[in-house]
Amino acid sequence: MSEGPKKPKYSATRRLLLKSKLLKKATSMLVAEGEAKKHEKERSINECAPPLKLSGLSVQELQDLCKELNQKADVVDEARYDLEAKVVKNDKEIQTLQQKINELKGAKKPVLKRVKKTTEDMLGSVSDASKLMKADFKANLKTVKKEEEKREEVTDWRKNVEAMSGMEGRKKLFTAEK
Secondary structure (H helix, E strand, C coil): CCCCCCCCCHHHHHHHHHHHHHHHHHHHHHHHHHHHHHHHHHHHHCCCCCCCCCCCCCHHHHHHHHHHHHHHHHHHHHHCCCCCCCCHHHHHHHHHHHHHHHHCCCCCCCCCCCCCCCCCHHHHHHHHHHHHCCCCCCCCCCCCCCCCCCCCCCCHHHHHHHHHHHHHHHHHHHHHHE
């Protein structure tokens, strides 16, 4: 037997017909489900709170009716609060159980990359030949030597002025510049 493309069991028109029938059935089922939910909601509302007949009631009867409705609202509020407390308790319990499950499984820690510590290791990890140069950082630093400033000896300025005065002083300046 050859492993070529398999022929479908149904023709394209048959598949299209079946698909359209399925979609029609699904839409009708969705509409029916929506109607059922609507009727269920109306039934539960009528059961919990029957329609009020206020016509022909005296003031005292209206006050009694308001008190009764207020008591029913309080009962419903307490039930709602109890349900909320149960939900919060169950949520906390679910979270603690999930934490226990994760602890039992062993939480997966991310794989950490090894960091090279020495310059040789860092340069060894680089594959580009232009970047593979000796990385002796201390050798490449510029050395600075402190040069002592040439200080002339401080002498009495009066002697200097006397020596510079006259032809001898000018001659000394002339010869000193050469």
